[in-house]
Each structure stands twice: as structure tokens, then as C-alpha cells.
Amino acid sequence: MTISSSLNAGVAGLSANASRLATISDNISNSSTFGYKRAETDFHSLVLANSQGSYSAGGVRVTNQRIIDQSGSLVATDNATDIAVRGRGMFPVVSQSAISTGNVENSMMLQTTASFRTDAEGYLRSPAGLVLMAWPADADGAIPNYPRNSAVGLAPVKIDANQSAGQATTEMALALNLPAISTDETSDGAAEAISIQYYDNLGKSANLSVVFTPTVPATGSSNEWTMTVSDSASGGAVVGEYTLTFDDTRGAGGTLQSVATVSGGAYDPVTGILGVNVAGGPIDLSIGTLGNSQGLTQLSTNFTPVSISKNGTQVGSLTSIEIDQNGYVRASFDTGVNQVLYQIPMIDVPNINGLEAVDGQAYRISPDSGEFFMWDAGDGPTGEIVAYAREESTTDVASELTDLIQTQRAYSSNAKVIQTVDEMLQETTNIKR
Incomplete structure (x- = not known):
């Protein structure tokens, strides 16, 4: 039984190191991906009950976790609607398909950085196909008192490039x-x-x-x-x-x-x-x-x-869109009018690392993350929004390559254990001859 448990432990070690190799590969491949949060693989020993002095190897188990609360460096860009969060907060986004089906409230996702540009319909959409969400302002630029623990009130940010505005x-x-x-x-x-x-x-x-x-x-x-x-x-x-x-x-x-x-x-x-x-x-x-x-x-x-x-001003044409540090999406017109169109909320959860990762550097609320709450940017624990900026990947290539060497050695060692067990079993079978 001890020899068999050694073989099982070696196989478990190969599987565990293969899983760790996968996370290292993912981290290295996304070292230049804006907003990427590195993943980690942790090992946990599996201890089996021993009896009468014999030892049974339980092997190793792995748990994988994405370190979402770790922030990358901010880099400047030349696009006014490139935004990043300086702090622990996240802003809401939604997929294009959710907008088409009208299922916006139940499809909210979160991001810490993205590059948004207007698409053919005027929505501020990222290259990953995610549309920015925010609270729409009233005609006078005031933001109504929307609920802070629900996506009700959030709407896709839509900019009409041909829109005009004036003030009486x-x-x-x-x-x-x-x-x-x-x-x-x-x-x-x-x-x-x-x-x-x-x-x-x-x-x-x-x-x-x-x-x-x-x-x-x-x-x-x-x-x-x-x-x-x-x-x-x-x-x-x-x-x-x-x-x-x-x-x-x-x-x-x-x-x-x-x-x-x-x-x-x-x-x-x-x-x-x-x-x-x-x-x-x-x-x-x-x-x-x-x-x-x-x-x-x-x-x-x-x-x-x-x-x-x-x-008051005469009617003017839209010239630019800006997003300030408090999350206000402002439209500037050629008459000098500056009008608030939306306010982007900052979302926080009790356990950020418990969020469910999805494609496009986005995350979903999960039972492990806890319920969310929406803050005003710059208020509370969530930090502020930085325009003309993107957040770099949190991958440290040097550390990942070091972990890669260690993982390769550990994998080879577990393979050697399996080879040794195989040779011992072969010797056992040879006793009969």
C-alpha cells in the first residue's frame, strides 16, 4: 500500500505542477495585457490516516486564485475615454448582447481599466465588446438619487456625435x-x-x-x-x-x-x-x-x-467628451457649454478576490465576493477615476520565469518518483521469477 500511495502522490505532484505551469503560462502570455490580474496556484498537502507505523502518502492538492486586489501601474494615453481606477474600486460594464436583449441590469460586469470609443450606435465600447455603464443625468446636469446596492438606474453610456445643446x-x-x-x-x-x-x-x-x-x-x-x-x-x-x-x-x-x-x-x-x-x-x-x-x-x-x-447660450455642436476624476462624463460644445451627461459609479465588494473572472479583463459578482455597493468616485474606499490612462498588467515576468524554473524542477522530481516506484514494482514482480 505504501508503494502505491507513493505512485499516487507522484501523479498528484505532476498534476499540481502542471496546473501551476498553466497559471504561469497565462501570466506570462498576458504580461502586456492592460488590466490583467495575475493568477496564482497554491499547493496544499493531503494527509491520510496512518496506522501501525506505516505511512501513506496523500499527495498534494492545488487551489487557483486570481489576485484582483493587486493594482498595476498606470500609463498615459492620448484618448480621453481611456480610463483606469486609482484605488480598489471598479466601474460597471455590460456586453453588447445584453443591451440587444434588454437584460442590462442582470448582466453587469466590473472592470478596473478599459479603452472606450464610440461605436456605430454611439455606445462607449471597449475592443473586447464591453459597453460602459453609468447613471444618466437629468436635463439640468444633476444626477438623481439612484439606488446604491442595485444596478437599477444604470444605463449604457451613449454619445450622439451630432447632438446639440443650448441653455435658456x-x-x-x-x-x-x-x-x-x-x-x-x-x-x-x-x-x-x-x-x-x-x-x-x-x-x-x-x-x-x-x-x-x-x-x-x-x-x-x-x-x-x-x-x-x-x-x-x-x-x-x-x-x-x-x-x-x-x-x-x-x-x-x-x-x-x-x-x-x-x-x-x-x-x-x-x-x-x-x-x-x-x-x-x-x-x-x-x-x-x-x-x-x-x-x-x-x-x-x-x-x-x-x-x-x-x-444661457445659443445652440452649439458637440466638440469633445471628457471624464473627470469624480466619474462625470461631460460633453463640451463649441459655444463653451460644458454639460454633464452621466456619472460613472465606483463599485466595491467585501472580497474583491472572490469575484468571478470572465473574458476581457472583466469580473462578475459571485457568492464569494459578497454584495456590491456603489460609491461616488473620489468618495469612500474606492478611489478615483483617471482619464487618459490605462492600467498595466500585474505580471512580473522575472518572478514568473523564476517560478517556471522551480515548477519545471518540481515536475521532473515527481516524474523521478514515479520512475523509482515503477522500478521498485518491477523488482517486486521479479522476486517471483
Whole structure:
């Protein structure tokens, strides 16, 4: 029985070293594969019960494990949608076939690096055929509160190269000086006017016409103006009328003293904003707070527009896609607009090495890995996303070649054991002759 167990142990040793040789071969062959995580083969002795001083060789068993929590070096690239994770997190991907069948939520896989480019349908797809997944943003660029322990809410990242975008004007700030002499009794009462361009909900250009008409008293100075706001998109209709009174006291002279609403949205003295309702919706027009010299003033003899600022842009064409360190996929347009389209979550599991490896340097959630949780990139334990970068293979060729030599020697030694057992059995059979 002892001779037979020796033979079985030698055979087990050959099988174990053959398995180790397979992992070494896989590691060496993928030494230049971006995102590859090296595999390891560990040996475990199999001990059998011994009786009456005899020893039975149990042999050796092997376990294979992929070291996923080991990170490779990051190398720079020239593609904005080449991404890698600096940290222990992973980003979600899905196969093209899962998108075709609509089984996206149940087919999520994880990666630590990939090179994505838009395909014929606009999806950000890697050469391995995996499509990047992320949370889609609302029209205003905000990310809704999606569940963090489920793939519900994730969608394939799709970029339309011909898409356009514009932003409607919702805020304006007006700072100008009205001539103080225009409200004197000697004034001819000439009005002052200024036109402000804005963009409507469809990206079309329109104008707000703001006319300031002085109140000329019979004697003295009134320091009062009537401000009329008209909207070209509403056919020139008046959308707001206000009576402005300026302070003439020492120290506060020339600043707004009061604003009375005749028509249109009410003036807020705390913020200095009044609302005008144009054809496309309300616009907050800031004219400054009471007693503040930063908005409307009445000084000296000249009408002087100081500054006009507003938000909103005309419709522009897509020029580039960028992914920042917090996982936001941003589209840049030729009008200078930068719009958030998606946010890529960072996924973490309790046991990263328990993930199931699949083709294309991707991994699946398994019972050994535990349940996943989605973090914002740069928050929590998952690290951040690095664009224009790829993660190199974790294979150390020198170490693998050293292990290869050791494995070859161990294999030869086990073969020698089998040869020796064979010779001993031959001697045993020769006893009968």
C-alpha cells in the first residue's frame, strides 16, 4: 500500500505542477495585457490516516486564485475615454448582447481599466465588446438619487456625435448709471434705453428692451424714474413696469431708495431681483439692492451702462467628451457649454478576490465576493477615476520565469518518483521469477 500511495502522490505532484505551469503560462502570455490580474496556484498537502507505523502518502492538492486586489501601474494615453481606477474600486460594464436583449441590469460586469470609443450606435465600447455603464443625468446636469446596492438606474453610456445643446437664459444682472440731471425741473424728460439679448428655451435669440423715463417735476428734482421692460419674443409687449426712486442724501446719494412694482414680478429688496415673465418663462433680473452702488445708480450727467451679465447660450455642436476624476462624463460644445451627461459609479465588494473572472479583463459578482455597493468616485474606499490612462498588467515576468524554473524542477522530481516506484514494482514482480 505504501508503494502505491507513493505512485499516487507522484501523479498528484505532476498534476499540481502542471496546473501551476498553466497559471504561469497565462501570466506570462498576458504580461502586456492592460488590466490583467495575475493568477496564482497554491499547493496544499493531503494527509491520510496512518496506522501501525506505516505511512501513506496523500499527495498534494492545488487551489487557483486570481489576485484582483493587486493594482498595476498606470500609463498615459492620448484618448480621453481611456480610463483606469486609482484605488480598489471598479466601474460597471455590460456586453453588447445584453443591451440587444434588454437584460442590462442582470448582466453587469466590473472592470478596473478599459479603452472606450464610440461605436456605430454611439455606445462607449471597449475592443473586447464591453459597453460602459453609468447613471444618466437629468436635463439640468444633476444626477438623481439612484439606488446604491442595485444596478437599477444604470444605463449604457451613449454619445450622439451630432447632438446639440443650448441653455435658456434664466438670470440677468444689470448695472448702469442714470443721469441725475434728467430728473431736474430743467430737464427735457428724454428717456434712456438699453437692449439685452437673451436665449429662449429653443436656443433662439430674443431681446429685452429696458427703457428708463425720468419724472420731471415742476420745481426741484424728483430723483424718480419709470423703468419699463419689453420682450421682443412677446411682440414687444411690456412684461414689467417699476417706479425707481433714488436717494439724494449724503453718503447714500445716488443709490436706490425704493422700487415700486406697477406690473410684472415683485421686486425683492433682499436680493435686488425682480421677475419678468418673457415668452419662454420667467427671468430673474437683478438691478441691485437698496442702498447698494453695485446695481442701478443715479449720479452726475451721463447715462453709463456699467455691466450686463446673463446666463444661457445659443445652440452649439458637440466638440469633445471628457471624464473627470469624480466619474462625470461631460460633453463640451463649441459655444463653451460644458454639460454633464452621466456619472460613472465606483463599485466595491467585501472580497474583491472572490469575484468571478470572465473574458476581457472583466469580473462578475459571485457568492464569494459578497454584495456590491456603489460609491461616488473620489468618495469612500474606492478611489478615483483617471482619464487618459490605462492600467498595466500585474505580471512580473522575472518572478514568473523564476517560478517556471522551480515548477519545471518540481515536475521532473515527481516524474523521478514515479520512475523509482515503477522500478521498485518491477523488482517486486521479479522476486517471483
